Amino acid sequence: MxxxxxxxxxxxxxxxxxxxxxxxxxxxxxxxxxxxxxxxxxxxxxxxxxxxxxxxxxxxxxxxxxxxxxxxxxxxxxxxxxxxxxxxxxxxxxxxxxxxxxxxxxxxxxxxxxxxxxxxxxxxxxxxxxxxxxxxxxxxxxxVVTVAGPATGCTLTACEGRDPKKMNCGADAVTVRTGSIPKDLVIELRYSRACRAAWGRISFAQVGATVVVNNSDGAAQADVVHYDRDVYTPLIAAPDNGSVWVCAALPKDVRRSCTGRFIPSEEKAQQP
CATH class of the missing domain: 1.10.260.40 (lambda repressor-like DNA-binding domains)
Incomplete structure (x- = not known):
């Protein structure tokens, strides 16, 4: 096939x-x-x-x-x-x-x-x-001219659905937006300039909590806490002039809490 x-x-x-x-x-x-x-x-x-x-x-x-x-x-x-x-x-x-x-x-x-x-x-x-x-x-x-930056396994849409660790996008990753859901659940938007991609992560969550990363092109990637208390999504493209953001929801709750939007071309990612 x-x-x-x-x-x-x-x-x-x-x-x-x-x-x-x-x-x-x-x-x-x-x-x-x-x-x-x-x-x-x-x-x-x-x-x-x-x-x-x-x-x-x-x-x-x-x-x-x-x-x-x-x-x-x-x-x-x-x-x-x-x-x-x-x-x-x-x-x-x-x-x-x-x-x-x-x-x-x-x-x-x-x-x-x-x-x-x-x-x-x-x-x-x-x-x-x-x-x-x-x-x-x-x-x-x-x-001697050297090229800075980590070697990555993908960029932009080629990263869609891939694991950020396996693609080495975590080498230069920074948290560019954060949010929370009472009590204690922490939402993070992670961004890699080398991969030009982003992903969502939640910590201190309950089993069944959901995290979704979105971009302005309409794409989305998500994951659910199956065990332990944290999880991260697969990668999503983060074009320079586009925006990316992360939302999370508690188990069996249709209401979602979201971070602000991040536009790579307008901001310099700062270390958390």
Whole structure:
């Protein structure tokens, strides 16, 4: 099955479940804490949904989520495959190009060495003829240019649905917005300039509490506290001129508390 077929099959199953539930997109949004526009894209096959959304819809319809999650896992693996294949292709191409260039590089290196020796002899001869005992000045070393910033596994929409730790987006991450729900639940919007992506995190929460990160393009990623007291969402794109924000809700509570919006191009992310 090709990638388009896998996405289409998953979207068809989601659409069938939506129809079986009798819920509108607005009602799905209220019951699952995902945006109405996100559900419209997911069931129409325009965007790959997060795993939690697929599982939530299945359980909402009293359906075993295992077959749907198997389809989701298959497509998720296909989404990761092109990046690995592209990396392998680039290495093979680089290896193929390096072969014919090796003799030419050696000739250039020998020519450079001979030229340096000739220049050194000329400088010493000039110093001897001029009566100077001082050796010629050594050439100044060229400055070494380094590129700052962590190496990341993705940027912008390529990060959608990925784990921020596995993509190394946490290396330069900062908390740019915060919020809370009485009592004690803390909401954070985390942002990585290197990945140009963001994610949501909640702490001191109860099992069943939900956190959702959104952007102004209508995309959303979410997760639920299954155990312990904290959880973070998958990544979402954070374009320079777009906005991102995080919302959270207590178990079985349709009301949500949200952070303020963060626009990367208008602010410098500060360390918490």
């Amino acid at each position: 090709d990638r388009a077929g896998s996405v289409k099959d998953l979207a068809s199953e989601l659409l069938a479940l939506k129809k079986a539930s009798g819920s509108s997109f607005v009602q799905l949004s209220e019951k699952t804490h995902y945006a109405k526009s996100s559900w419209e894209r997911w069931v129409n096959g325009k965007q790959f949904p997060p795993r939690d959304a697929v599982e939530r819809l299945a359980r909402l319809c009293d359906t075993d989520p295992a077959p749907l999650l198997a389809l989701w896992a298959e497509e998720d693996a296909r989404r990761a495959a092109p990046e690995s294949e592209a990396g392998a292709g680039a290495e093979s191409e680089a290896g193929a190009e390096s072969g014919p260039e090796t003799p030419r590089k050696r000739r250039v290196q020998w020519a450079s060495l001979v030229l340096a020796l000739l220049l050194g002899v000329g400088a010493i001869s000039y110093a001897a003829l001029s009566g100077s005992d001082e050796p010629p000045a050594a050439p100044r070393p060229k400055p």
